[in-house]
Amino acid sequence: MHASQGEVPEAAQKGLKTTLRKQNLFLSCQCLPEHDMTVSLPDAQGLDTRAVIASREMLNHNVMRLLLRPESGFACEPGQFISLINGDGLARSYSVANNPVRDGVIELHIRLLKGGMMSDFLREEAAPGETVTVRGPAGNCFYVSDDGRDYPIVLAGTGTGLAPLYGIVKQALAMGHNGAIQLFHGALHSNDLYLVEELLALAAGHAPLRYTPCVLHDAPGSLPGPFYVQGNIEDVVLSALPSDKAPARLFLCGAPEFVNALKRKAFLAGLASRHIFADAFLPSKPMPAAA
Amino acid sequence: MTTLYDRLGGAEAVNAAVDIFYRKVLADDRVNGFFDNTDMDRQIAKQKAFLTMAFGGPNKYTGKDMRTGHKHLVARGLNDSHVDAIIELLGSTLKELGAAPADIAQVAAIAESVRNDVLNR
Ligand SMILES: Cc1cc2nc3c(=O)[nH]c(=O)nc-3n(C[C@H](O)[C@H](O)[C@H](O)COP(=O)(O)OP(=O)(O)OC[C@H]3O[C@@H](n4cnc5c(N)ncnc54)[C@H](O)[C@@H]3O)c2cc1C
Numbered sequence: 001m002h003a004s005q006g007e008v009p010e011a012a013q014k015g016l017k018t019t020l021r022k023q024n025l026f027l028s029c030q031c032l033p034e035h036d037m038t039v040s041l042p043d044a045q046g047l048d049t050r051a052v053i054a055s056r057e058m059l060n061h062n063v064m065r066l067l068l069r070p071e072s073g074f075a076c077e078p079g080q081f082i083s084l085i086n087g088d089g090l091a092r093s094y095s096v097a098n099n100p101v102r103d104g105v106i107e108l109h110i111r112l113l114k115g116g117m118m119s120d121f122l123r124e125e126a127a128p129g130e131t132v133t134v135r136g137p138a139g140n141c142f143y144v145s146d147d148g149r150d151y152p153i154v155l156a157g158t159g160t161g162l163a164p165l166y167g168i169v170k171q172a173l174a175m176g177h178n179g180a181i182q183l184f185h186g187a188l189h190s191n192d193l194y195l196v197e198e199l200l201a202l203a204a205g206h207a208p209l210r211y212t213p214c215v216l217h218d219a220p221g222s223l224p225g226p227f228y229v230q231g232n233i234e235d236v237v238l239s240a241l242p243s244d245k246a247p248a249r250l251f252l253c254g255a256p257e258f259v260n261a262l263k264r265k266a267f268l269a270g271l272a273s274r275h276i277f278a279d280a281f282l283p284s285k286p287m288p289a290a291a
Numbered sequence: 292m293t294t295l296y297d298r299l300g301g302a303e304a305v306n307a308a309v310d311i312f313y314r315k316v317l318a319d320d321r322v323n324g325f326f327d328n329t330d331m332d333r334q335i336a337k338q339k340a341f342l343t344m345a346f347g348g349p350n351k352y353t354g355k356d357m358r359t360g361h362k363h364l365v366a367r368g369l370n371d372s373h374v375d376a377i378i379e380l381l382g383s384t385l386k387e388l389g390a391a392p393a394d395i396a397q398v399a400a401i402a403e404s405v406r407n408d409v410l411n412r
Pocket residue numbers: 081092093094095096109110111112113115116117118119120160161163164279280281282283284285286287288
C-alpha cells in the first residue's frame with residue numbers, strides 16, 4: 001500500500017527495496033499504525049497532470065528528445081517512468097531522463113518506431129504548444145542516498161534505455177555521490193548511440209563517472225572513433241562488475257531480453273537481488289513471434 | 292524455549308538466505324530448468340515465502356496452495372529427485388550461514404513434510 005500522509009512504522013517497510021520505502025510504500029500486513037495514516041492502493045496514486053510540449057529535437061537518426069512543461073506541480077525521481085497520453089487517449093510509458101522538479105520540464109527520450117502509433121503522433125502531429133496528459137510517476141529505478149554515497153553504481157541500458165540512466169547518473173552526481181559510477185550504453189550500430197558528446201563531457205568533469213558506449217556491429221567511419229567498445233554489452237558489463245559486490249547497485253533499462261538476461265547473470269555473479277533495479281521497456285502489445 | 296525460526300534469526304535470516312539459496316537453485320542443472328523464463332523478482336518473493344515456512348516462521352502455506360502451485364511443474368516432470376535436490380540446497384545454504392546441524396535437520400524435516408503436496412500425490 002501507499003501512505004500519502006502520516007508516518008509509516010519501520011516494521012511495515014522491512015525487507016522492501018529502499019526505492020520502494022522512499023515512495024512511502026509499505027506492507028499492510030506488517031503495519032500497526034502508530035499515528036494516523038492516509039493510505040491507498042499503490043497504483044491509484046498516479047495523478048494526471050496536463051503538460052505542454054515545449055520542444056522536440058532529434059538526438060540521432062531515430063531518437064527524439066521531448067520536453068514537456070507540466071501545467072501544475074509535477075514531481076518524480078529521475079529514472080521513474082510516466083504514462084504519456086495524447087488527445088486521442090493513446091497512452092505509452094516513457095522514462096524520465098531528468099529531474100523535473102529542478103528543471104521545470106520533463107525530459108523524455110523516445111525511439112520513433114516505424115508504424116508505431118505514439119511514434120507517428122510524435123513525429124507528425126505533436127507540435128510545440130500542444131497539450132498532452134502525463135500520468136504517474138511509477139517505477140523504482142532511481143537514485144537513493146539512504147545508505148551513504150560511497151557504494152559503487154553500475155548502469156546499463158540499450159537504446160532509449162539510456163533515458164532513465166541519464167537521469168539517475170545526473171541525480172547521483174548532483175547529490176554528491178562518491179562511489180564509482182559506471183554507465184554502459186548499448187547500441188546495435190554506432191549511429192544508434194546518442195548524447196555521446198554530453199556524456200563524454202559529463203564523465204570528463206566528474207571523477208566518479210565512467211561512460212562506456214558499447215556497439216555490437218562495428219561500422220567503421222560512421223563516427224570518429226574508437227570512443228566505444230565493440231561487443232555485446234552484456235559481456236562488457238559482467239566483466240566490469242565491481243569486485244566489492246555486496247554494496248554495489250545495478251540499474252538496467254531497455255530491451256526486455258537484455259534486461260532480464262543481465263539481471264539474472266549479475267545476480268548469479270554475486271550482486272544482491274535487492275540492489276538490482278530494472279525497467280524492461282515492454283512493447284504496448286505483445287510482439288509478433290519471430291519466424 | 293526459543294523456536295527454530297528465532298534460533299535461525301527470523302526475517303533477517305530469511306533475507307540473508309534467499310539470495311544464497313536462489314543463486315544455488317539457478318546454478319544447479321538438476322533443478323534450474325524449472326526456473327527458466329521466470330520473473331526474478333517474483334521468484335525471489337516466492338522463495339522468501341518458502342524459506343519462511345521451512346524455517347518454521349509465520350506463513351500461510353496450505354497443502355492446497357502447495358498442490359496448485361506445483362501442478363504445472365509436476366506435469367513438466369517434477370519428481371522426488373528434484374525435491375531431494377532442493378532440500379540439499381536448503382541445507383548447504385544454512386550451513387553457509389552457520390546454522391547448527393540440528394537446526395538444519397529440522398528445516399529439512401519441515402521441507403520433507405510438504406513433499407507429497409508439492410508432488411501432487
Ligand atoms: C516501463 C517502460 C518504460 C519505457 N520507457 C521508454 C523510453 O524511455 N523511451 C522509449 O523510446 N520507449 C520506452 N518504452 C516503450 C514505449 O512505451 C512504447 O512501447 C514505444 O515507444 C512504442 O510505442 P508506439 O506507440 O510508437 O508503437 P506501437 O504502436 O505500440 O507498436 C508498433 C509496432 O512496433 C512493435 N514494437 C514495439 N516495441 C518494439 C521494439 N522495442 N522493437 C521493435 N518493435 C517494437 C509492436 O509490436 C508493434 O507491432 C517504455 C516501456 C515501458 C513498459
